[in-house]
Amino acid sequence: MNSNKLRGVIAAVAGAMLFNAMPAMADSTDDILNALIAKGVLTEEEGALLQKGRTGEKEAAAKKKESAISTSFKDGIVFESGDKKHKVSVNGRAQADYRSFSDDLTNNQTDTWDIRRAYLGVKGTFYDTYDFEVTYNGAGSTGSDLLYAYFNARWWEQAQFKIGQFKQPFSMEELGSSRFINFTERSLLTQLVPAVDRGAQIHGAPFKGTTYALGYFNGVGINRGTNVNDNNILADGKSVTGRATVNIAELMDQKDAVYHIGAAYSSTTDTDLTNAIDIRTEGRGTSTVKTNTFSTIGTANSGYDLKRTGLEGAVAYGPVKVQGEWLKAKFEADAPALLAGGTTGDKDITAWYAAVNWMITGENYADVYKGGMFGGRMKPKNNFDPKAGKWGTGAWEIGARYSKLDASDFKAADLVNAYGVNPAIPAAGTAAQNRFNEVDAWTIGLKWIPSPNVRFMANYVTTNMDCAAGVVCTEDKEKAVNLRAQLDF
Incomplete structure (x- = not known):
C-alpha cells in the first residue's frame, strides 16, 4: 500500500x-x-x-x-433555555390562618379558619431583557381576582419601564411580598398607602445602593366597581406616586448590614370611588376608624385630593433588624365637607410603626434585602427535614411591633359606630357609641421556617381604640391570636 x-x-x-x-x-x-x-x-x-x-x-x-429547554425547581417550577436568556416559572403560595378573639372584649368577632391567600401565577424573562408576571388570587374578597399583570422592559438597569397592574411605589412594608413579612399581617399604616393599581412607571437603580420609582396610575385600585375595565367616566382623576431609597451600608461595602432610608409621595385626585374610610385591626378583627360615606359628587363637588407622604428607615446587622415607617394622609375636599353630614375642612390621618426582629438561629437579614426592601427568602442555616435525614432546627425568629394611627381630625359627626349593632350593647343609643378616631396596637410574633419554602407563624395582637369627644366607648379593646401555616414556591 x-x-x-x-x-x-x-x-x-x-x-x-x-x-x-x-x-x-x-x-x-x-x-x-x-x-x-x-x-x-x-x-x-x-x-x-x-x-x-x-x-x-x-x-x-x-x-x-x-x-434546549431545561426544567428545574428554583423556588418555583422553572423552564429555562440553554443560553440562560429565556426563563418562565410557575409560582404559587397558600396561607391557611386561624384567628381567635377575646370574647369578653369583642364578642361580635368569632374565631375562624381562613384561607388568607391562594396565589397561582406565571412570570418570566425573554432575551434577558423583557419581564412579565400574571398572578391570580383564588382567595380574593370577590372570588378569584387578577392581582398582578405587568410587562417590564430592562433595557437599562438605571431606567426600566413597567406597565400593567402592580404595586405603586410606596412603603417598604407594603412593597415587600406577603410571603416574607415579619408578622401575619402588615401594620395599621399600610391600610392608608396606595397599593396595587393599573398604570405605568419608570424605575431603576441609578447608583450603587440607591433605587427610585415614579409612576402614573388610575388611583382607584384593582378590581373595584365599574373601574374593572377602566370605563368609569366619573373617576377622571389619576394618581402620581414616587419613591426613592438609599442603603448606606451598600455604599460602604458592608455586606452583613443594611442602613436603609427612604421617602415616598403620592398625589391622587377625584378618587370618588372610595366610599368611606374603614381601618381594620392588625388582628384582622373588627373595624376601628370608620367614617361616613364621602360627599356625593355633583356640580358643587368634584371630589377631593388625597396627598400622602411617607418616610421609612431600617437598620439591620446580622440577625437583628429594626424597622419603622411614618405616613401622613391629607384629604382635601372640593366641597365644604369631605364626608356626608360631617364637619367642614380638610382632614389628616397620621400613622407610624416601629418593629424589632431577631433571627435567634443566626440568619442574616442583609441576605434578604434587595432593591430597597426586605423581600427575599430567608434560608435556614440548617433545614428541618426528617424525611431526608436532616434534623436541623430550621430558622427561628421573634419580633415585636408597635403601631399608632391618629385620625382625631375626624370628629363624632364624621364617624359611624365601628362595631355596628353589637348584641352586648343595648339597642338604645348605639349610634352614639364606639366612634373611634385613634388606635394603637402591640404585636408579638414567633416564626419558624423549617425549610426555605415553608413557614409557621404565631402572633398575639392587642389593640386599644379611643373614641371621639362626646362619644361613649362601650368596648375599646381587642385581643387576638393569629396562627398561620404557609407554603410557597
Whole structure:
C-alpha cells in the first residue's frame, strides 16, 4: 500500500474517531489532530479538512445546547433555555390562618379558619431583557381576582419601564411580598398607602445602593366597581406616586448590614370611588376608624385630593433588624365637607410603626434585602427535614411591633359606630357609641421556617381604640391570636 493510500486510511480512521469523540474531549481531540499533522501522518490539507468538520460539529452542538429547554425547581417550577436568556416559572403560595378573639372584649368577632391567600401565577424573562408576571388570587374578597399583570422592559438597569397592574411605589412594608413579612399581617399604616393599581412607571437603580420609582396610575385600585375595565367616566382623576431609597451600608461595602432610608409621595385626585374610610385591626378583627360615606359628587363637588407622604428607615446587622415607617394622609375636599353630614375642612390621618426582629438561629437579614426592601427568602442555616435525614432546627425568629394611627381630625359627626349593632350593647343609643378616631396596637410574633419554602407563624395582637369627644366607648379593646401555616414556591 502506497503512502498516499495509507494516509487516506489513517485520515478516515482519525476522522471517524474525531467525529465520534465525546464533546467533553474536544480539546484532547484537537491536540491529537495537531500531533498527527506534526508527525506527518496527515497533511495540513487533510488536517484542515478534518478540523473544518470538527468546527461544524462544535457549532451545531452549541446551537442545540442554546435552544434546549431545561426544567428545574428554583423556588418555583422553572423552564429555562440553554443560553440562560429565556426563563418562565410557575409560582404559587397558600396561607391557611386561624384567628381567635377575646370574647369578653369583642364578642361580635368569632374565631375562624381562613384561607388568607391562594396565589397561582406565571412570570418570566425573554432575551434577558423583557419581564412579565400574571398572578391570580383564588382567595380574593370577590372570588378569584387578577392581582398582578405587568410587562417590564430592562433595557437599562438605571431606567426600566413597567406597565400593567402592580404595586405603586410606596412603603417598604407594603412593597415587600406577603410571603416574607415579619408578622401575619402588615401594620395599621399600610391600610392608608396606595397599593396595587393599573398604570405605568419608570424605575431603576441609578447608583450603587440607591433605587427610585415614579409612576402614573388610575388611583382607584384593582378590581373595584365599574373601574374593572377602566370605563368609569366619573373617576377622571389619576394618581402620581414616587419613591426613592438609599442603603448606606451598600455604599460602604458592608455586606452583613443594611442602613436603609427612604421617602415616598403620592398625589391622587377625584378618587370618588372610595366610599368611606374603614381601618381594620392588625388582628384582622373588627373595624376601628370608620367614617361616613364621602360627599356625593355633583356640580358643587368634584371630589377631593388625597396627598400622602411617607418616610421609612431600617437598620439591620446580622440577625437583628429594626424597622419603622411614618405616613401622613391629607384629604382635601372640593366641597365644604369631605364626608356626608360631617364637619367642614380638610382632614389628616397620621400613622407610624416601629418593629424589632431577631433571627435567634443566626440568619442574616442583609441576605434578604434587595432593591430597597426586605423581600427575599430567608434560608435556614440548617433545614428541618426528617424525611431526608436532616434534623436541623430550621430558622427561628421573634419580633415585636408597635403601631399608632391618629385620625382625631375626624370628629363624632364624621364617624359611624365601628362595631355596628353589637348584641352586648343595648339597642338604645348605639349610634352614639364606639366612634373611634385613634388606635394603637402591640404585636408579638414567633416564626419558624423549617425549610426555605415553608413557614409557621404565631402572633398575639392587642389593640386599644379611643373614641371621639362626646362619644361613649362601650368596648375599646381587642385581643387576638393569629396562627398561620404557609407554603410557597
